[in-house]
Amino acid sequence: MILVTGGAGFIGSNFVLQWCNNGDEPVLNLDALTYAGNLANLQSLVGNTQHRFVHGSICDSQLLAKLFAEHQPRAVVHFAAESHVDRSITGPEAFVETNVVGTFRLLEAARTYWNSLEGAKKNAFRFLHVSTDEVYGTLEPNDPAFTETTPYAPNSPYSASKAASDHLVRSYFHTYGMPVLTTNCSNNYGPFHFPEKLIPLMIVNALAGKALPVYGDGQQIRDWLYVEDHCSGIRRVLEAGTCGETYNIGGWNEKANIDIVNTVCSLLDELAPPASRQVIHQQTGKKVEHYAELVTYVTDRPGHDRRYAIDARKIERELGWKPAETFDTGIRKTVAWYLANQDWVKDVINGSYRDWVTQQYGGEKA
Numbered sequence: 127m128i129l130v131t132g133g134a135g136f137i138g139s140n141f142v143l144q145w146c147n148n149g150d151e152p153v154l155n156l157d158a159l160t161y162a163g164n165l166a167n168l169q170s171l172v173g174n175t176q177h178r179f180v181h182g183s184i185c186d187s188q189l190l191a192k193l194f195a196e197h198q199p200r201a202v203v204h205f206a207a208e209s210h211v212d213r214s215i216t217g218p219e220a221f222v223e224t225n226v227v228g229t230f231r232l233l234e235a236a237r238t239y240w241n242s243l244e245g246a247k248k249n250a251f252r253f254l255h256v257s258t259d260e261v262y263g264t265l266e267p268n269d270p271a272f273t274e275t276t277p278y279a280p281n282s283p284y285s286a287s288k289a290a291s292d293h294l295v296r297s298y299f300h301t302y303g304m305p306v307l308t309t310n311c312s313n314n315y316g317p318f319h320f321p322e323k324l325i326p327l328m329i330v331n332a333l334a335g336k337a338l339p340v341y342g343d344g345q346q347i348r349d350w351l352y353v354e355d356h357c358s359g360i361r362r363v364l365e366a367g368t369c370g371e372t373y374n375i376g377g378w379n380e381k382a383n384i385d386i387v388n389t390v391c392s393l394l395d396e397l398a399p400p401a402s403r404q405v406i407h408q409q410t411g412k413k414v415e416h417y418a419e420l421v422t423y424v425t426d427r428p429g430h431d432r433r434y435a436i437d438a439r440k441i442e443r444e445l446g447w448k449p450a451e452t453f454d455t456g457i458r459k460t461v462a463w464y465l466a467n468q469d470w471v472k473d474v475i476n477g478s479y480r481d482w483v484t485q486q487y488g489g490e491k492a
């Protein structure tokens with residue numbers, strides 16, 4: 127079996143669902159259910175014994191030791207993190223606690239367990255650390271995309287905490303010989319994306335007639351990858367990656383933020399025309415004819431990185447992985463998913479998704 131951390135979050139839950147759809151190996155899912163964890167993402171697995179959920183933190187060394195000893199995972203796939211840059215600016219401590227200290231505690235528990243293994247089991251063990259392109263800092267317009275050898279230059283407390291965790295993971299390979307793998311991925315989008323991040327926030331606000339807040343001049347560039355492609359890339363690295371190596375994962379889809387927002391608005395105009403839903407502009411009180419009327423430029427994010435771009439040639443060359451979705455197909459699926467899952471959105475917005483722990487799933491308490 128494999129141990130997944132943070133498997134109730136956006137990418138982690140997509141990974142767990144994809145894992146269960148592509149085989150029968152059990153998955154133990156350890157998640158602290160912070161505001162970003164939502165067990166409704168895993169509703170389709172209720173009653174499926176392939177998936178076992180444990181409510182607990184990667185900072186809890188005792189719990190980690192117990193889980194490794196009891197479940198003997200052949201691999202760890204580590205998603206758990208504080209992930210939102212804006213939250214890291216207003217409250218950086220949680221990022222150091224989870225991303226740095228939590229990753230350290232998880233590494234220590236994994237090392238103790240790995241040391242207890244012998245022979246083939248020891249050789250086959252893997253610790254896959256899921257990281258971000260933000261550790262490489264920011265690019266000028268004509269700079270080449272980030273490769274695996276681009277020097278680290280994190281600019282936000284979030285990216286600095288992820289960079290620190292990447293360095294710890296790297297050190298466990300060089301110092302202890304632990305079989306680790308690291309992936310650095312660009313911006314994900316798709317189902318179950320928490321509506322504090324750009325794409326889901328724009329969809330949710332537009333449908334409610336709320337302002338679509340675009341930071342600064344909206345010309346910052348991000349490199350977008352459909353979340354299921356990220357998950358398939360991680361599975362491929364877990365299966366065939368070389369220990370101690372890092373792999374960039376991306377979809378060659380650089381877009382300016384304002385273009386993303388306008389694309390989302392056009393798709394919504396087509397799939398959920400504002401007139402048919404009687405959307406009212408909450409600031410002017412007028413009927414909305416096109417969702418783009420809601421675009422509002424707001425104060426920029428402090429230290430806002432201008433451009434990210436991932437060079438994904440290594441994973442393609444060495445492991446034969448390529449994304450399945452184009453941006454056009456992925457964003458259409460995403461907008462359609464949000465329209466078809468308005469109850470999920472409603473429960474997130476009104477906070478009732480947090481009751482799921484007790485109500486729906488019977489999560490095993492640490």
Ligand code: NAD
Pocket residue numbers: 131132133134135136137138156157158159160161162163164182183184185204205206207208209210224228256257258259288310311312313314315320
């Ligand atoms: P998310 O914020 O949606 O989910 C994080 C999950 O981790 C939540 O379920 C939360 O409850 C859980 N968690 C937080 N603290 C925990 C702790 N102490 N113990 C156990 N669980 C804890 O994040 P995401 O967007 O799904 O990102 C997952 C990982 O992928 C992160 O490591 C992030 O840095 C990385 N990443 C994200 C993106 C992206 O675009 N979202 C891109 C590249 C890499």
Ligand code: DAU
Pocket residue numbers: 209210211212257258259260311312313314322323324325327339340341342344346347348383427434
């Ligand atoms: O690059 C990978 C990273 O992508 C991940 O490591 C992070 O976990 C993930 O959150 C994401 O970080 P970003 O800061 O790029 O994502 P976010 O959706 O917050 O913002 C995307 C861009 O849109 C960014 O340039 C800021 C801008 N933005 C964001 C929000 C929430 C706006 O203009 N308005 C907004 O309201």
